Amino acid sequence: MSKGLTPRRENYSEWYNELVKKADLAENSSVRGCMVIKPYGYAIWEKMQQQLDRMFKDTGHSNAYFPLFIPKSLFEAEEKNAEGFAKECAVVTHYRLKTHPEQKGKLIADPESKLEEELVVRPTSEAVIWNTYKNWIQSYRDLPILVNQWANVVRWEMRTRLFLRTAEFLWQEGHTAHATREEALAETEQMLQVYAEFAEKYMALPVIKGIKTPNERFAGADETYCIEALMQDGKALQTGTSHFLGQNFAKAFDVKFLNKNNQLEYVWGTSWGVSTRLMGALIMAHSDDNGLVLPPNLAPIQVVIIPILKGDNTKLLEKCHEIFQQLKQLGISVKLDDSDTQTPGFKYAEYELKGVPVRVALGQRDLENNTIEIARRDTKTKEIISLDNAIEYVKQLLPAIQQGIYNKALAFRKENTVKVDNYKEFKEILEITKPNGYTQGGFIEAHWDGTTETEEKIKEETKATIRCIPLEYEPEEGTCIYTGKPSKRRVLFARAY
RNA sequence: CGGGGCGUAGCGUAGCCCGGUUAUCGCGCCUGCUUUGGGAGCAGGAGGUCGCAAGUUCGAAUCUUGCCGCCCCGACCA
Numbered sequence: 001m002s003k004g005l006t007p008r009r010e011n012y013s014e015w016y017n018e019l020v021k022k023a024d025l026a027e028n029s030s031v032r033g034c035m036v037i038k039p040y041g042y043a044i045w046e047k048m049q050q051q052l053d054r055m056f057k058d059t060g061h062s063n064a065y066f067p068l069f070i071p072k073s074l075f076e077a078e079e080k081n082a083e084g085f086a087k088e089c090a091v092v093t094h095y096r097l098k099t100h101p102e103q104k105g106k107l108i109a110d111p112e113s114k115l116e117e118e119l120v121v122r123p124t125s126e127a128v129i130w131n132t133y134k135n136w137i138q139s140y141r142d143l144p145i146l147v148n149q150w151a152n153v154v155r156w157e158m159r160t161r162l163f164l165r166t167a168e169f170l171w172q173e174g175h176t177a178h179a180t181r182e183e184a185l186a187e188t189e190q191m192l193q194v195y196a197e198f199a200e201k202y203m204a205l206p207v208i209k210g211i212k213t214p215n216e217r218f219a220g221a222d223e224t225y226c227i228e229a230l231m232q233d234g235k236a237l238q239t240g241t242s243h244f245l246g247q248n249f250a251k252a253f254d255v256k257f258l259n260k261n262n263q264l265e266y267v268w269g270t271s272w273g274v275s276t277r278l279m280g281a282l283i284m285a286h287s288d289d290n291g292l293v294l295p296p297n298l299a300p301i302q303v304v305i306i307p308i309l310k311g312d313n314t315k316l317l318e319k320c321h322e323i324f325q326q327l328k329q330l331g332i333s334v335k336l337d338d339s340d341t342q343t344p345g346f347k348y349a350e351y352e353l354k355g356v357p358v359r360v361a362l363g364q365r366d367l368e369n370n371t372i373e374i375a376r377r378d379t380k381t382k383e384i385i386s387l388d389n390a391i392e393y394v395k396q397l398l399p400a401i402q403q404g405i406y407n408k409a410l411a412f413r414k415e416n417t418v419k420v421d422n423y424k425e426f427k428e429i430l431e432i433t434k435p436n437g438y439t440q441g442g443f444i445e446a447h448w449d450g451t452t453e454t455e456e457k458i459k460e461e462t463k464a465t466i467r468c469i470p471l472e473y474e475p476e477e478g479t480c481i482y483t484g485k486p487s488k489r490r491v492l493f494a495r496a497y
Numbered sequence: 498c499g500g501g502g503c504g505u506a507g508c509g510u511a512g513c514c515c516g517g518u519u520a521u522c523g524c525g526c527c528u529g530c531u532u533u534g535g536g537a538g539c540a541g542g543a544g545g546u547c548g549c550a551a552g553u554u555c556g557a558a559u560c561u562u563g564c565c566g567c568c569c570c571g572a573c574c575a
Contacts, residue, residue, distance in 0.1 A: 028567090088573075165574070276575090349536045350536080352535095497575095
């Protein structure tokens with residue numbers, strides 16, 4: 001482990017890449033565009049999964065699993081969806097290898113094994129799932145269907161970055177079917193709410209809920225809802241989406257049901273997902289030049305105990321084990337690092353790099369004074385307190401850190417969200433680098449005339465896109481910053497990942 | 498797919514322009530001793546198809562050609 005990270009102000013994306021690797025979250029694999037998620041990184045993902053899964057179950061959903069491969073004919077069925085993903089699909093064309101006729105030890109796809117129908121590796125599962133739902137649904141009594149799946153998907157991206165954009169990634173995709181438009185819309189909004197709550201309470205990440213413009217909408221949806229977060233470099237990151245599919249997939253796959261009046265109707269659908277990209281959001285929202293900063297609610301290790309070993313450590317280690325047990329009984333995930341292969345200083349740096357929220361250090365001197373040193377990762381502050389209060393102190397410290405991290409991110413977002421009313425200022429804001437040396441742009445609230453042409457022009461000229469039409473913004477009369485045409489509400493612009 | 502850059506030990510690199518003993522240095526790794534309250538010190542040690550292939554040459558990490566891979570910038574994207 002080499003010392004130190006590239007500071008954010010020197011090179012923000014270098015900082016990100018190094019952090020992901022040095023904190024043992026993930027690494028590049030020998031497969032182009034695909035990553036290996038390492039145990040520590042996967043542990044964080046598992047914490048996310050567990051909590052999200054709980055929230056899905058609490059809102060009535062069940063998990064299921066659908067195939068990785070989608071026959072091309074099925075994939076084609078919903079035209080817009082197919083078109084939207086066509087350019088990034090991996091396609092299976094053969095089902096067998098054979099020895100190379102000339103080169104010993106080499107294999108080639110057996111030309112004899114060409115598939116009659118090619119298989120698309122799922123970039124998303126609407127096609128297989130709606131094709132299946134067709135068989136599950138006859139009557140209004142079969143509805144709603146509330147299913148989620150945890151799976152991997154493949155999107156052949158041209159440029160990839162660990163967690164933010166990889167050719168294969170892990171996610172969950174919810175797919176629901178409903179008898180009415182209202183019910184499907186309510187589901188779409190409910191799941192957006194679930195995502196927002198998860199982001200704010202668990203990831204300590206404030207998010208803006210909104211609706212995508214037609215241009216940014218999911219291929220095959222009537223409406224796409226999203227949550228958008230602001231990263232420390234001033235770029236926006238979409239952290240979750242929830243789609244109202246209307247009857248598009250029902251029509252494409254002929255999914256009808258008999259309603260109470262004995263009339264045949266198409267089913268209404270939704271789909272919603274979050275991915276391992278959340279890991280990228282977590283990293284870029286909170287971490288600093290010393291490494292990861294993890295919110296306690298998602299930290300695989302919430303508290304680490306480091307004994308300062310010297311001479312006879314029997315009493316010291318006894319005390320450490322006692323503290324370990326007491327914290328563990330409170331349901332805190334705690335690690336006692338009593339290895340003598342590293343010095344304490346090394347361990348401090350290491351656990352800081354890994355974002356462990358609370359560090360507890362105990363040495364001979366503490367035993368004599370009946371004290372203990374407690375350090376918090378988010379503020380980099382440490383205190384020496386009485387050993388008698390240690391457990392209680394740590395217990396209240398974890399929620400305080402969780403809140404502290406959220407508050408900091410929220411304050412950052414407020415500082416970096418501006419209302420802008422003319423295009424000149426709009427362009428200037430995007431180019432200003434803040435005193436910290438690495439924040440540029442941020443969220444810009446501005447009026448837009450509602451046309452795709454204007455949106456595209458602004459994107460071409462500034463690289464900023466409309467992240468969403470925020471749900472919670474009050475309507476406000478104004479004029480489009482680009483065309484001067486009338487506008488009824490502000491939308492949220494930013495440069496985005 | 499266009500434009501730029503890079504492949505030398507697990508990682509980061511020097512050497513290449515101007516070919517010539519045993520391929521440089523740092524981190525990491527191993528052993529031993531001393532250490533341990535913010536990334537320990539000293540001593541010793543292991544580790545290399547110089548991306549691959551062909552060519553030029555008495556001789557190639559170094560020059561030439563071809564190929565492969567990776568990174569950065571653009572178009573596409575959770």
